[in-house]
Amino acid sequence: MRHRPAVGSVVVIALLGLGAGFAGGLRLPDPIQIQMGHKFAPPLTKGHVLGADELGRDVLSRLLHAGRISLTVGVAAMLVTVTFGALLGTVAGYFRGAIDAVLLRITDAMLSFPPIFLLLALAAFVPPSLASMTLIIGVTSWMDVTRIVRAQMLALREREFVQGARGLGASGARIMLRHLLPNTVGIIAVAATLSVARAILLESYISYLGYGIQPPLASWGNMLNNAQSYFASAPWVAIFPGIAITLAVTSFNFLGDGLRDAFDPRHVLPQR
């Protein structure tokens, strides 16, 4: 609670979530309705709080609806990442030996690819949709989670409670599920929030490049798709989606940092 940026982040995220969740309910202009008469309307004119884009669509409305998409992809991708990563990390850390070595090398190999190169290559080959975006982001982001979960597993497996469980005849799976994993939740939670941040960022990259969420469906990334051409006429089209992305990603990052500090007993918070 003393970690002000983290608490602030929760507030921001809650606001974003509410805004995105209720985007349909608020009395805002239709985000995909083209109104050429309102083309490039500056903010606070013609009923557009944040202005209108090149097809006369309301920016604020699109922003909130896009938020829905981007945040959903972020959280969903996180679930894929964390599930897959925790699974691999647990297996690698618990069984050690050859399995660990192989998994470790595979992790290293995947980490050697620049993330966006790999992501783009996959994104270009799958039909773009929420589900496919979620999957490919998840499938290319599990490495970090695997590493930290594995490290934690290696540390925990020698502890007394694990030896006790083994002594009582618990099977490997049982030990992993009921003893090791619950003690890793804190670490996984931190990794999860950070991976949401990363996923939102990655989705915006692919969508900006045109291979992610396709128009007329809006995502923060694809709202910036042609923004470069409209600098002279409507800079607000380019400014607001970027602010939204930055806000969301920063919040999740601070949240993750705050969680990390909360879980780490050695960390001393600055005196007020």
Next chain:
Amino acid sequence: MHRYLIRRILQALIVLVLVSIVGFLVLHLAPGGPAAIYANSPTMSAEDLDRLTHELGLDRPVPEQYVRWVGGVLSGNWGRSYRDGRPVREVVLDRIPATMVLMVSAFTVAVGLGLFTGIVSAVRQYSLFDHLLTFGSMVALSIPTFWLGLMAIYVFAVLLGVLPPGNMGTIGADFALGDRLRHLVLPAATLGVVMVATWSRYTRASMLEVIGEDYIRTARAKGVARGAVILKHALKNALIPLITLAGLQLPLVFSGALVAETVFTWPGMGRLFVDSIGYRDYPVLMGLLMLTAVMVVLGNFLADLVYAAVDPRVRLS
């Protein structure tokens, strides 16, 4: 030392093999296969398509294709671009210098700035500077690089008109160092912002850890001047883990370079990759994917070597 070296070399080789397999699988998972782009052409008859498929070796079993491809790569034949038929190796190597210029300049500035701010932040922990920097670097890490680039273009090229909005040099003009540098500023700065933030955070953390060590306290107790303690003793030891960081950051620098190159129409590997995706130019895509991954593996290997050279404890383990 030898055992460490051999172990690292073996690991790097295994990773390289795995990298090649992953890369190959990724690009051959494409629906329709590499010949798909030709299949859409109305002038292509079924027999032509079959013949093309056979010529490109695409009708052989996948493992065999992989082996042939690896053999080709190792002997210098990276295939031909689907777009214009030029050898892939030529196309790719052509673009390397541009990307290297961008990456190296961004890297140097970012590391320099990052180290500096990280050290100051650590030495003046909890000061206003420290708090601002910590907050600032977190935000900097969260800004989408392409948006930062767009904003930079808007402010400096459109509004103020002092810097060019893209490309490596003025089109049509001869080479002029000043002109090239002016074109380099925005892309390198955009790419560097995220790197500065990362390096600053890690330097700060590493310095804080080192400053807390006993030998620092001993040096101060002995009467060594504060500046000397920071620079000579603390910094030298704090830099060691940062060597590994340099290696680990490499893939991210490539990624950032891709985005920066796209926004600023910089003629580098990243933009070639994006263009090639549009053309479904698989040979070039494969070449780029593999090249970057190999460069990353080599970079990490080098970082490990430097680390071992600098930290004797590693060699003796």
